[in-house]
Amino acid sequence: MIDLSSVFMGAGFVLSIGMLIALVRGMMGPTIADRVVSLDTINTLVVATMVVFAVAYEEMILVDIAIVYALLSYITTLYLAKYLEGVAKSD
Numbered sequence: 001m002i003d004l005s006s007v008f009m010g011a012g013f014v015l016s017i018g019m020l021i022a023l024v025r026g027m028m029g030p031t032i033a034d035r036v037v038s039l040d041t042i043n044t045l046v047v048a049t050m051v052v053f054a055v056a057y058e059e060m061i062l063v064d065i066a067i068v069y070a071l072l073s074y075i076t077t078l079y080l081a082k083y084l085e086g087v088a089k090s091d
Contacts, residue, residue, distance in 0.1 A: 008056030015049045036080050043073035 019042050026038030047070045054062035 005056055008052055011052050012049055012056075015045050015052065019045045019049075032084060036077065036084070039080075040073065040077050043069070043077075047073070 022038045022041040022045065026035045026042070029035045029038060047066045050062050050066035050069065054060060054066065
C-alpha cells in the first residue's frame with residue numbers, strides 16, 4: 001500500500017524543482033517580460049505547493065492563505081504588465 005504522505009511530499013518536491021527551473025529561466029531571461037512570466041510561474045507553483053501541503057497536513061487554512069497569495073500574485077502581475085506597457089510606449 002502506498003503511503004499518501006510520501007505521495008504528497010513527492011508532489012511538493014516536483015513542484016519545488018519546477019520553481020528552481022523557473023528561477024533559473026528568470027535569471028537567464030533576456031527581457032523583462034521573460035522575468036515577469038518566470039515570477040508568475042513561480043507564484044503559481046507556490047500556490048500549488050501550498051494546496052498540496054494543505055491536503056497532506058489536513059490544514060485547510062493553508063488553502064485560504066493560498067487563495068489570498070494567488071490574488072496578490074495576480075494583482076502584482078497586472079501591475080507589472082501595466083508598468084511595462086508604459087515603459088514600452090515611452091521608448
